[in-house]
Amino acid sequence: MQQGVGTIERALRAVGGHGGWLAGLLLIAGWLALPSIGLAAEGATTGPTEYRDIPYIGSRNLIWIVAQLHLLLAGFVLGVPIFAWLCEVVAWRGGEKRYDKLAKEFTKLLTSAYSTTALFGGILLFLLVAFYPKLMNYLTDIFFPSFLLYCLLFLLETATLYLYWYGWDAMQEGNKKTLHIFLGFLLNFFALFIMIVPNAWATFQSSPVVISDGTAIERAWAATWNPTWWPINIHRLIANVVLGGYICGAYAGIRYLSSRNTEEREHYDWMGYVGNFIGVFGLLALPFAGYWLMREIYQYNQQMGITLMGGFLSWLFIIQAMLIGVLFLGSNYYFWLGITYRIPGSESKYRKPMLWMLVSLLLCLAVWMTPHSLVASIEEAQKMGGAHHPLLGVLGVMSAKMTVSNLMILITFMSFVMYWRAGKQDTAGWATFGKAVMGSVLVLASIAVIVLGVWGYFVPAIVRINYFSTSQVLIVIFVILTITPLTALLLKSAKTTTEMVWGSMPPRAGYALVLNAVMVILLMTLMGYARSSSRVHWHVYGVMRDSSPYAYSPALGSASLIMAFCTFSFCMIVAFIFWVATMGDKAKAGHGAAKGELPHGIPAMAGGSPDERR
Amino acid sequence: MGKAMFKLVIGLVVGGGLWFTAKAMGFPPVFQWAFFSYAAVGTVVFLLLDLPSMKPQSGWGAALSVLLFFGLLCVGYGAGASLLPQFDPEDEKGKTAKVLGSAKSGNPLDPWKADEVIQRAKELDQKVKELEARIKALGSGLATVPQPGGAAPVTASVPAPGGASGGDILKVGEEQWQLQECYNCHKLRGDGGKKRGPELDNIGTHLTVDQIKQKIMDPKSYMATGFEKEWEKGRMPDKFKDVMSDGEITALATWLNTFKNTAVDTPIPIKKK
Numbered sequence: 001m002q003q004g005v006g007t008i009e010r011a012l013r014a015v016g017g018h019g020g021w022l023a024g025l026l027l028i029a030g031w032l033a034l035p036s037i038g039l040a041a042e043g044a045t046t047g048p049t050e051y052r053d054i055p056y057i058g059s060r061n062l063i064w065i066v067a068q069l070h071l072l073l074a075g076f077v078l079g080v081p082i083f084a085w086l087c088e089v090v091a092w093r094g095g096e097k098r099y100d101k102l103a104k105e106f107t108k109l110l111t112s113a114y115s116t117t118a119l120f121g122g123i124l125l126f127l128l129v130a131f132y133p134k135l136m137n138y139l140t141d142i143f144f145p146s147f148l149l150y151c152l153l154f155l156l157e158t159a160t161l162y163l164y165w166y167g168w169d170a171m172q173e174g175n176k177k178t179l180h181i182f183l184g185f186l187l188n189f190f191a192l193f194i195m196i197v198p199n200a201w202a203t204f205q206s207s208p209v210v211i212s213d214g215t216a217i218e219r220a221w222a223a224t225w226n227p228t229w230w231p232i233n234i235h236r237l238i239a240n241v242v243l244g245g246y247i248c249g250a251y252a253g254i255r256y257l258s259s260r261n262t263e264e265r266e267h268y269d270w271m272g273y274v275g276n277f278i279g280v281f282g283l284l285a286l287p288f289a290g291y292w293l294m295r296e297i298y299q300y301n302q303q304m305g306i307t308l309m310g311g312f313l314s315w316l317f318i319i320q321a322m323l324i325g326v327l328f329l330g331s332n333y334y335f336w337l338g339i340t341y342r343i344p345g346s347e348s349k350y351r352k353p354m355l356w357m358l359v360s361l362l363l364c365l366a367v368w369m370t371p372h373s374l375v376a377s378i379e380e381a382q383k384m385g386g387a388h389h390p391l392l393g394v395l396g397v398m399s400a401k402m403t404v405s406n407l408m409i410l411i412t413f414m415s416f417v418m419y420w421r422a423g424k425q426d427t428a429g430w431a432t433f434g435k436a437v438m439g440s441v442l443v444l445a446s447i448a449v450i451v452l453g454v455w456g457y458f459v460p461a462i463v464r465i466n467y468f469s470t471s472q473v474l475i476v477i478f479v480i481l482t483i484t485p486l487t488a489l490l491l492k493s494a495k496t497t498t499e500m501v502w503g504s505m506p507p508r509a510g511y512a513l514v515l516n517a518v519m520v521i522l523l524m525t526l527m528g529y530a531r532s533s534s535r536v537h538w539h540v541y542g543v544m545r546d547s548s549p550y551a552y553s554p555a556l557g558s559a560s561l562i563m564a565f566c567t568f569s570f571c572m573i574v575a576f577i578f579w580v581a582t583m584g585d586k587a588k589a590g591h592g593a594a595k596g597e598l599p600h601g602i603p604a605m606a607g608g609s610p611d612e613r614r
Numbered sequence: 615m616g617k618a619m620f621k622l623v624i625g626l627v628v629g630g631g632l633w634f635t636a637k638a639m640g641f642p643p644v645f646q647w648a649f650f651s652y653a654a655v656g657t658v659v660f661l662l663l664d665l666p667s668m669k670p671q672s673g674w675g676a677a678l679s680v681l682l683f684f685g686l687l688c689v690g691y692g693a694g695a696s697l698l699p700q701f702d703p704e705d706e707k708g709k710t711a712k713v714l715g716s717a718k719s720g721n722p723l724d725p726w727k728a729d730e731v732i733q734r735a736k737e738l739d740q741k742v743k744e745l746e747a748r749i750k751a752l753g754s755g756l757a758t759v760p761q762p763g764g765a766a767p768v769t770a771s772v773p774a775p776g777g778a779s780g781g782d783i784l785k786v787g788e789e790q791w792q793l794q795e796c797y798n799c800h801k802l803r804g805d806g807g808k809k810r811g812p813e814l815d816n817i818g819t820h821l822t823v824d825q826i827k828q829k830i831m832d833p834k835s836y837m838a839t840g841f842e843k844e845w846e847k848g849r850m851p852d853k854f855k856d857v858m859s860d861g862e863i864t865a866l867a868t869w870l871n872t873f874k875n876t877a878v879d880t881p882i883p884i885k886k887k
Contacts, residue, residue, distance in 0.1 A: 258673055304798075362655065506665075556696070568685070
């Protein structure tokens with residue numbers, strides 16, 4: 001052991017420089033994998049090695065942690081460019097320069113975040129090859145062509161990222177700006193494919209489509225186009241935007257808490273608002289994508305769906321409900337804090353609606369968190385007359401859960417509208433009529449969602465799933481698409497009665513932003529566990545059985561500790577990336593940089609900022 | 615402060631009310647406490663909205679506070695999840711060990727005397743046919759022996775030959791059905807999926823034990839009418855000959871052969887090989 005550590009230290013010293021810690025982590029991964037070679041000897045006598053293990057931590061846990069960190073970093077790296085590009089487009093079209101600066105501030109993180117993600121991807125690959133050679137052989141055999149495509153995409157993404165970041169200052173005017181926007185689009189375009197190609201490998205494990213005949217490309221294509229591929233693609237794309245938004249919010253929250261002057265407070269308060277806004281708007285769409293994914297899982301394999309929702313993993317979805325509930329509460333709370341502190345005088349006007357929204361959210365959360373069947377003692381079961389409580393059992397089914405999730409989305413949307421309208425007085429002649437229309441749409445939509453939910457109990461499941469639940473979703477989308485433009489039109493001519501005061505939020509607003517980010521990250525780790533556990537003792541469901549000693553799902557309690565560890569580690573890595581990326585700003589500030597200028601500058605890993613290079 | 619106390623009292627009253635109502639309605643304790651906690655969370659959120667602003671923090675103090683807050687969230691999450699009812703991973707381990715153990719045993723250690731079992735199954739099959747013929751001759755007009763619930767197999771439970779080492783072949787067959795999760799694609803006795811594979815309640819009328827066995831070992835050997843696309847795509851996994859022993863396949867085929875419910879429209883298999 002001592003010798004191993006010494007070797008790493010020597011290697012680290014030899015590499016030195018900025019890339020030292022990256023190389024060190026790679027070496028640590030290799031060093032950790034070393035004992036597995038010895039442990040594999042047993043398998044080598046009877047045939048090819050199928051599994052290797054590592055003492056103490058166990059190969060499964062190590063893979064779990066590294067894979068989860070890689071996935072979270074990947075979500076961050078794919079979410080941030082979407083976030084940054086959207087901000088840049090807003091600045092480009094709307095002329096608000098602060099959005100451009102925000103976009104740049106986050107793009108600055110990308111080079112270091114990108115290399116860290118790739119590093120964890122590399123570690124994961126090494127560990128997978130070392131610990132699960134049988135599985136990796138099989139997957140390589142199936143997906144070989146897409147491996148090559150993935151490498152190509154990586155090259156294109158890297159080149160585009162360099163051009164996008166290093167060309168930021170050089171491409172600010174006229175057609176060059178248009179070219180820069182196009183580069184941002186390309187960056188996201190390649191990033192999307194970088195996400196969906198490995199999604200195929202992961203979803204194949206859950207819902208494999210194996211054809212024995214055909215060329216390598218035909219086989220890879222059939223395996224790629226498996227039933228859960230697109231639902232996961234869409235779900236992850238939206239989730240990445242949410243993650244990007246909330247991480248931005250958390251960063252702003254922390255910087256807001258530690259800011260030393262009014263200027264900083266104003267800036268990071270505003271940044272927190274933008275991050276929360278983007279996170280919330282992604283969050284509104286996420287349950288729909290999640291519902292589609294679960295529906296596809298049920299259609300592909302009823303048993304897998306039952307294992308997840310009604311089987312041994314059903315309590316997992318109660319935790320999911322709790323996390324989503326806290327996220328909704330946290331996001332709404334931040335809007336309400338905004339109304340209370342940023343727009344003085346509005347709090348009394350909106351206090352009652354806030355209370356009703358809070359009560360409604362809690363009621364919805366209570367329904368969402370009600371399990372269908374319980375792990376009850378014999379006495380409790382006898383009292384209830386079975387594992388299902390006569391009343392609670394009714395609330396535990398999907399019809400009730402779909403209804404409350406749609407209502408929670410509507411409430412959150414209304415919180416935002418309330419925030420948007422606060423401090424403004426309508427002057428348009430049609431304002432009364434417009435508000436009546438919006439109110440009616442909202443009330444009728446809520447009633448329709450509830451009626452469909454109740455009606456869902458009395459129709460066959462297929463009708464509920466295919467028509468009623470879909471209709472609920474469409475109703476909510478209709479409300480959002482109707483009220484948003486109407487409110488925008490109303491506010492266009494509205495008189496501002498109270499100016500928005502940035503930087504006046506209490507410190508707990510910063511904590512609320514951190515809370516939201518932590519909830520999103522925990523949710524992602526929880527869903528990773530759910531997806532993996534739903535395969536039970538299969539590497540590739542129904543095709544390749546997991547015959548390792550780890551062919552079981554860990555209980556929720558122990559799994560949650562690993563999830564918490566992953567969340568903690570991820571946040572520390574992101575904090576490190578932010579710290580490294582802003583080191584240059586501090587240095588610049590120390591050398592008398594213009595006051596009031598927003599921080600921008602040195603990319604962490606690639607040496608030197610565009611500003612400095614000029 | 616007075617306003618905060620008022621909110622706190624209201625929150626406690628609501629929470630207490632929910633707790634007692636839940637108890638009176640016979641809800642399990644976990645829900646009584648859950649309802650109380652919803653009221654508590656609501657009260658906390660509403661209290662937090664009005665609390666006087668905290669003392670601004672900065673520098674390392676702020677970073678440490680965030681870190682503590684963050685640690686608290688993670689610990690709370692782990693503790694919360696640990697308090698919920700837990701499933702026992704040993705159950706899953708046991709099931710996997712059973713599947714892998716029997717798959718590894720292979721032919722040399724086959725616990726069933728395959729030839730004897732097949733012979734016995736054939737005899738039983740013959741007897742069923744004779745019974746059906748006799749019922750027809752009696753003019754009952756029923757093609758099969760009336761089955762309780764309309765779906766139970768004709769030969770519900772036939773002891774397997776071979777005494778203690780033989781065991782109950784039909785029981786083993788049914789167990790294999792569950793272990794190999796055939797129900798994911800085939801509906802039987804009203805349970806399971808039927809989109810990717812045919813419903814099998816009448817498979818015993820269409821195929822013999824040997825033919826079913828051939829289909830399991832080589833999925834391309836037979837094609838169910840109406841499932842041409844699935845057959846072409848090779849939807850049925852070509853893995854059972856590798857993961858099951860000959861005895862297990864025989865037991866599964868024998869068990870499936872007992873399903874002769876003509877009331878169910880099991881598609882006719884076409885021989886392809």
